[in-house]
Amino acid sequence: MKEELATRYEPSQFEQRIYAFWEAGGYFTPVVDKERPKFSIVIPPPNVTGRLHIGHALVNTLQDIIVRWKRMSGFNTLWLPGTDHAGIATQMVVEKQLAREGISRFDVGRDKFVERVWQWKEQHSTEIKDQLTRLGASADWTRERFTLDEGLSRAVRYVFVKLYEDGLVYRDLAIVNWCPQCRTAISDVEVEFREKNGKLYHIKYPVEGSDRAFIVATTRPETMLGDTGVAVHPEDERYREFIGKAATLPIVNRQIPIVGDAILVDPEFGTGVVKVTPSHDKNDYEAGLRNNLPQLQVIGEDGRMTAAAGAEFDGMDRNDARKRVVELLEQQGLLVKVEEHVHNVGVHGKCDTAIEPMVSRQWFVKIEPLAKPAIEAVRNGTITITPQSWEATYFNWMENIHDWTISRQLWWGHRIPAFHCPNGHTTVTMHDPATCPQCSAPVTQETDVLDTWFSSGLWPFSTLGWQGAGSEEDAPDYEVFYPTDTLITGFDILFFWVARMIMMGLRFTGKAPFSQVFLNGLVRDEQGQKMSKTKGNVIDPLDVVNEVGADALRFTLAVSASGRDIPLGKSRIQGYSAFVNKIWNASRFAMMHIDTELRDAKPIERDNLKTVERWILSRLNATTAEVNRQLSVFRFDEASNALYKFFWHEFCDWYIEMAKPVLLGRHGTDEDRALAKRVLLEVLDRSLRLLHPFMPFVTEEIWQKLGGVEPAVIIAPYPIAEEVLEDTEAERLTDAVKAVITTVRNVRAERGFTPKDRFTLYVRGNNARESNFFRENAYLLIELARLDEVAVEGEPPAGAHHDVVEGFHISIVFPEKVVSAEQLERVRRDIEKTQKELAAVEAKLADERFTSKAPPHIVDGARAQQAELRARLEKLQQNQ
RNA sequence: GCGGAGUUAGCUCAGCGGUAGAGCAUCUCGUUUACACCGAGGGGGUCAGGGGUUCGAAUCCCUUACUCCGCACCA
Numbered sequence: 001m002k003e004e005l006a007t008r009y010e011p012s013q014f015e016q017r018i019y020a021f022w023e024a025g026g027y028f029t030p031v032v033d034k035e036r037p038k039f040s041i042v043i044p045p046p047n048v049t050g051r052l053h054i055g056h057a058l059v060n061t062l063q064d065i066i067v068r069w070k071r072m073s074g075f076n077t078l079w080l081p082g083t084d085h086a087g088i089a090t091q092m093v094v095e096k097q098l099a100r101e102g103i104s105r106f107d108v109g110r111d112k113f114v115e116r117v118w119q120w121k122e123q124h125s126t127e128i129k130d131q132l133t134r135l136g137a138s139a140d141w142t143r144e145r146f147t148l149d150e151g152l153s154r155a156v157r158y159v160f161v162k163l164y165e166d167g168l169v170y171r172d173l174a175i176v177n178w179c180p181q182c183r184t185a186i187s188d189v190e191v192e193f194r195e196k197n198g199k200l201y202h203i204k205y206p207v208e209g210s211d212r213a214f215i216v217a218t219t220r221p222e223t224m225l226g227d228t229g230v231a232v233h234p235e236d237e238r239y240r241e242f243i244g245k246a247a248t249l250p251i252v253n254r255q256i257p258i259v260g261d262a263i264l265v266d267p268e269f270g271t272g273v274v275k276v277t278p279s280h281d282k283n284d285y286e287a288g289l290r291n292n293l294p295q296l297q298v299i300g301e302d303g304r305m306t307a308a309a310g311a312e313f314d315g316m317d318r319n320d321a322r323k324r325v326v327e328l329l330e331q332q333g334l335l336v337k338v339e340e341h342v343h344n345v346g347v348h349g350k351c352d353t354a355i356e357p358m359v360s361r362q363w364f365v366k367i368e369p370l371a372k373p374a375i376e377a378v379r380n381g382t383i384t385i386t387p388q389s390w391e392a393t394y395f396n397w398m399e400n401i402h403d404w405t406i407s408r409q410l411w412w413g414h415r416i417p418a419f420h421c422p423n424g425h426t427t428v429t430m431h432d433p434a435t436c437p438q439c440s441a442p443v444t445q446e447t448d449v450l451d452t453w454f455s456s457g458l459w460p461f462s463t464l465g466w467q468g469a470g471s472e473e474d475a476p477d478y479e480v481f482y483p484t485d486t487l488i489t490g491f492d493i494l495f496f497w498v499a500r501m502i503m504m505g506l507r508f509t510g511k512a513p514f515s516q517v518f519l520n521g522l523v524r525d526e527q528g529q530k531m532s533k534t535k536g537n538v539i540d541p542l543d544v545v546n547e548v549g550a551d552a553l554r555f556t557l558a559v560s561a562s563g564r565d566i567p568l569g570k571s572r573i574q575g576y577s578a579f580v581n582k583i584w585n586a587s588r589f590a591m592m593h594i595d596t597e598l599r600d601a602k603p604i605e606r607d608n609l610k611t612v613e614r615w616i617l618s619r620l621n622a623t624t625a626e627v628n629r630q631l632s633v634f635r636f637d638e639a640s641n642a643l644y645k646f647f648w649h650e651f652c653d654w655y656i657e658m659a660k661p662v663l664l665g666r667h668g669t670d671e672d673r674a675l676a677k678r679v680l681l682e683v684l685d686r687s688l689r690l691l692h693p694f695m696p697f698v699t700e701e702i703w704q705k706l707g708g709v710e711p712a713v714i715i716a717p718y719p720i721a722e723e724v725l726e727d728t729e730a731e732r733l734t735d736a737v738k739a740v741i742t743t744v745r746n747v748r749a750e751r752g753f754t755p756k757d758r759f760t761l762y763v764r765g766n767n768a769r770e771s772n773f774f775r776e777n778a779y780l781l782i783e784l785a786r787l788d789e790v791a792v793e794g795e796p797p798a799g800a801h802h803d804v805v806e807g808f809h810i811s812i813v814f815p816e817k818v819v820s821a822e823q824l825e826r827v828r829r830d831i832e833k834t835q836k837e838l839a840a841v842e843a844k845l846a847d848e849r850f851t852s853k854a855p856p857h858i859v860d861g862a863r864a865q866q867a868e869l870r871a872r873l874e875k876l877q878q879n880q
Numbered sequence: 881g882c883g884g885a886g887u888u889a890g891c892u893c894a895g896c897g898g899u900a901g902a903g904c905a906u907c908u909c910g911u912u913u914a915c916a917c918c919g920a921g922g923g924g925g926u927c928a929g930g931g932g933u934u935c936g937a938a939u940c941c942c943u944u945a946c947u948c949c950g951c952a953c954c955a
Contacts, residue, residue: 009917193953200955217955231955266954274955283955344953389884393950396883400951491950526892528948548917559903560893564885565948567892575904578917589914637894641902656914664913742921749921755910786912837899849935858898858936865899 005591005702009584011549015697019133022700027714028140030076032476039075040481041067041514042460043139044489044497048083048146049090049124052131054523054531054568055490057541061554062520062561062636063488064137068693069631071138072718078481079138080463082145083128085121087452088182088350091412094120110411110447117412121146134542136550136696138714143477145463147455148414155462156414156455157430159508162468164418164428168366169406171418171426175285176362176405177346180303180318181353184409185362187451188402189495191355193344200341201326204334205230205275208246208255214239215336216275219343221329222321224249225309226298227256229276231287233267234260250334251325252310259291279359295359303356318356363407363416363448370503371398377502377512385517386634387563390491397495406451413449420444457500460484460513468508484514491519518634520561526569544573551695552577558694559644561636579644580698583691586652587702590684593663593677597707598685604678606724608671611773612737612780613679614730616655619646620683625721627690640694647687654738655683658780667779681706686719693718733773736806737780743805744785747812750826751801758788762796762811770808802875807868809875827879834876838869 006013022028030038041063046056063079071077094117095105105113129141145152163169176185201221204213214230230247232239243260256276264287265274278288279297288295298309305313305321313321329335346355375398377383378391385391407416419427421436421443436443455462464482465475483505489498498517505513524530525537532538544553556576560566606614623646630639661667662676685706692699692713703713710716740763748757761781765771771792774781778790796802796811803810841862844850851859 007914009915193951219955264955269954271955276955281955283953387885390950392884396951494950522949528892562894564893569892571904572892574917578915581917582915585915585918587914592914641894645902652915653919657919745920746922749909755912755920840899844936847935851935853935854898861898 005584005588005705007588009581009698011551011580011697012546014701015134015136015545015550018697018700019136022138022712022714023141025712027071027712028079028138029142030078030140030481032480033076034480036076037074038078038481039067039070039486040078040080040484041486041488042080042463042484043082044487044493045082045084045145045147045456045459046128047086047089048121048128049093050086050128052128052541054539054541056131057135057553058523058557058561058566059489059520060132060135060137061557062518062634064135064139064554064696065558065636065693066486066488066631066634067138068696068714069718071714072689072692072716073720074717076480078140078143078477080143080145080481081129081132081137081139081141082459082463083125083147084452084456085146085148085413087408087410087413087449088184088186090117090121091410092182092350094412105411113411131542134545134550136554138696143463147452147459151465152455152458152462153414155458155466155468156450157417158468159458159504160417160450160454161428161430162508163365168369169363169428170366171361171363171407173359173361174364175279175282175357175359177348178301178356178358178360179348179351179353180299180301180356181351182348182410183301185358185360185405185407186348186355187405187453190349191346192349194347195342196345198341198343198345200339201329202271202336202338203250203275203329204336205247205250205273207242207258208248210242210245214242214247214258214273215271216273217270218275219341220280220322221325222305222318223277223280223298224275224325225252225305225313225321226277226279226296227254227275228278228288228296229256229291229293230258231261231264231274231276231291232258232272233265234262236265236267236272238267238272250332251328257291257293259287259293261287261291263287263290280357282357285357285359297359299356299358301358303353362405363418365404365406367401367404367503370507371401373506374398374499374502377506382512383502383515383517385519387519390494390519394494394499398499404451406454407446407448408451409447410449413452414455416446416448416450418446420446453496453500456497457504458508460487460501460505461509466509482509482513483511486516486518487514488518488520491521494519516634519563521563521565523557523566523568526567526572528565528567539568539570544570548573548577549580549697551580551698554696555579555640555644555694558636558640562638563634579648580695582648582652583695583698584702586647586656587684587688589656590680591705594681594684594706595677596681598681599707599709601678601681604675604682608675609679610672610675611730611733611777612655612658613675614727615734616651616679616683617725618727618731619650620686621721621725624686624690624719628718628720631693643687643691643694647691651683651687656680657784661779661783666783689713689716689719692716732806733770736808737777739806740781740808740810741785743803743810744781744787744812747801747803748786751814751823753814755786757815758786759815760789760791760813761785761787762791762794762800762809762813764809765792766807802878804868804872804875809871824880827876831873831876831880834869834873838866838873841866841869 044059067077067079098105160169177191179186198219200217200219202215202217204215206213227249242258245258246255247258249256264283276284276287276293278285278293279295280299296308298306299318300306303318305316305318307314347353348355375395378385378394385394417428419433421439421441423439423441425436425438427433427437433443435441461478461482464478466478467473501513529535529537541553552573556573623642626642627639659676659680662672688699688703700713708716744761763774765774775792781787781790797813800811800813845862845866
């Protein structure tokens with residue numbers, strides 16, 4: 001070896017150096033070659049001005065594992081990184097900044113404001129890259145994209161125009177979710193429901209020309225100012241006679257019609273009478289249209305009451321108005337009762353402000369024609385979603401989808417390419433018109449921008465240089481890398497993003513944008529609580545990287561990622577950092593003995609291998625198969641766990657210890673030693689390659705020193721299982737050796753001997769071959785079980801401890817017979833347990849239904865077990 | 881209300897038809913020359929309750945209870 005590893009594992013000493021080495025080597029950048037098998041994946045673009053949290057660390061680690069695995073497996077691999085302009089979120093950040101200066105965006109004006117957001121973006125745009133770099137993300141930074149880039153903006157405009165021309169984008173007056181805080185419309189998926197304790201107010205509405213009064217209930221009394229009707233069920237005997245008459249709206253004393261509406265009113269619920277506020281409630285809006293009730297907007301875009309609410313209320317905050325309305329109703333004796341009431345209040349997810357349903361002119365996407373093929377693509381397996389249970393959620397949502405509100409009254413985003421003229425003509429084109437094409441009047445551009453998710457929906461192809469359906473000008477990247485293969489993202493954006501990419505991809509490229517979706521769970525704290533700043537349980541991934549290195553964090557995330565939520569605590573990460581340390585130290589040990597560079601290493605001659613060497617290669621091979629299999633079905637936990645178990649508990653705990661006698665010259669010939677070194681190199685090399693996707697830094701740092709043919713492990717071939725390495729015989733015999741050693745250690749402790757006390761062990765093979773095996777490998781038992789001598793034949797003396805282990809009879813001869821009450825108790829318990837097991841097996845075998853109906857191999861297994869238990873019992877009884 | 885997931889060792893979870901597992905925690909022993917971020921070993925579970933299918937159920941079906949997550953939402 002040219003170089004040795006540092007004595008201590010200190011990730012900070014090499015992680016950043018290694019990343020720079022990869023980037024300089026161009027390993028993240030694939031070639032543009034249609035002939036080569038490719039693998040491509042696009043990053044879920046984080047907010048450009050954001051800071052990565054632990055959820056980002058998870059989703060990007062998982063992507064990187066797949067990406068590195070595919071790259072090493074020979075695919076021409078592209079991981080395309082980038083960021084999202086994140087309309088509302090980013091605009092809010094800059095608005096807050098302005099607020100600190102005591103001004104609002106309206107003070108600076110649209111152009112200046114947008115300029116400022118761009119400045120902010122430029123200042124922060126390298127942060128995301130820096131953070132992903134620290135995690136080891138092997139993304140192709142030469143292809144980094146931003147949703148407001150020229151190319152992406154062009155794609156956005158193309159799609160909008162095309163959808164408009166196809167009649168799938170339309171502008172209409174409708175009731176939408178309005179955020180009074182952000183002063184914009186938002187889509188249905190952006191509304192989150194929070195359970196809140198509220199009150200249910202029961203109010204009297206006197207019936208015109210009668211001494212009766214209807215009692216209606218509402219959680220929002222202030223909206224009554226906008227009531228334009230009262231509805232009852234048309235079949236309701238109690239109220240049928242009043243339909244067509246009018247009620248008097250309290251406070252404002254307006255006459256409002258009483259209508260019959262079977263859809264809005266459930267006669268079984270409450271009083272069976274409903275107040276109708278078409279301008280401020282979705283259901284009432286529909287009912288209003290059905291019954292020709294006028295719309296009266298009493299709450300404005302700013303959440304304050306309008307003039308239409310009456311002079312007293314004009315300009316009053318909607319919450320204050322509620323109190324005042326209740327006060328007035330009480331005074332007039334029209335408030336019947338107030339009940340405590342738990343209900344769900346819709347709030348804007350971004351700012352937590354209660355949503356105000358409001359009638360407003362917005363742009364929409366007619367979604368059903370897009371949803372149908374998107375449902376079909378998942379239904380017929382063109383796209384698979386893992387974990388599969390999410391498919392039900394996907395179908396449920398897609399089948400009940402409503403038109404998508406895409407216009408936002410914001411300034412930061414893709415401005416809608418629609419141009420209005422004073423004569424009411426609207427023009428939607430790829431190129432800005434100078435004048436109205438219909439009447440030549442001057443035009444002004446639509447002020448609204450598009451929902452951020454409109455542009456993210458195009459991400460898999462807009463980022464690759466797509467130019468429009470069937471265009472000749474599509475970039476080579478698009479030709480080579482589209483459609484992408486896998487999408488890895490959080491389940492929380494299944495509707496926001498994944499569903500929309502599927503719809504847009506199918507519509508505009510004719511292909512599903514990816515074939516596999518893996519949805520990862522939410523990272524929670526150790527107690528399963530959501531991480532939040534207020535709870536103070538947030539784990540910052542960069543802090544962790546600084547403390548224990550990226551590899552430990554990555555491995556912890558991988559080993560926890562089964563698709564469900566992940567409980568993550570510092571202690572857990574600490575635990576896996578011990579594993580990284582273990583790899584480091586095992587590698588140090590191996591490299592002290594290895595004296596051949598990997599590139600000069602001769603192929604291993606299997607015929608010369610010892611049993612334990614065939615065993616470790618067989619186990620490594622099984623692990624290789626397992627890792628590849630589990631990664632292909634996104635079981636990151638199973639894949640990483642298989643590696644953990646193999647490397648630590650098979651390679652380190654057993655194989656290295658078993659190889660030491662030979663490596664250190666206590667046993668065997670020079671040829672044996674050379675072969676042991678060769679096997680050590682083989683196992684280390686393959687293990688590092690297998691581990692590389694999970695812990696790229698430490699494996700690269702170590703592998704570099706092995707002198708491989710390839711310049712870096714990042715592009716070394718990923719191991720695949722080879723049948724020739726499988727060796728069940730070696731596994732069976734080595735398992736027996738391990739079990740015998742364990743038993744000796746066990747009995748030694750139970751009998752109160754110290755590790756320094758040495759014994760003679762009798763072990764008998766069941767045939768000459770096996771006896772010979774124990775004779776040849778006696779040194780393993782002697783070294784690892786700390787024995788004096790191993791006898792393969794002859795009768796053990798009386799008073800020895802007898803047992804049957806993995807089918808082999810053993811006897812441990814103590815220097816003196818030590819019998820304490822405690823030991824006898826153990827022996828008794830052992831016998832009792834064995835008797836119980838034997839009784840269970842014999843009962844089973846005595847049952848004719850079992851022996852006749854169970855498959856033969858199970859019955860045979862039970863018979864073998866019976867034989868072994870009988871033999872063991874007999875031996876154990878001799879210990880008494 | 882509809883849909884989904886879960887309930888297994890003190891904690892976090894795996895196993896999903898053939899003898900209950902892992903990691904962490906805990907206890908005991910050990911200064912073995914790769915590693916004390918270590919090694920060896922022990923203790924600890926009627927697999928939420930009830931029913932069914934089966935020769936056999938933690939595993940499949942039904943049911944009850946509780947927890948979590950979507951979606952919808954009744955004024």
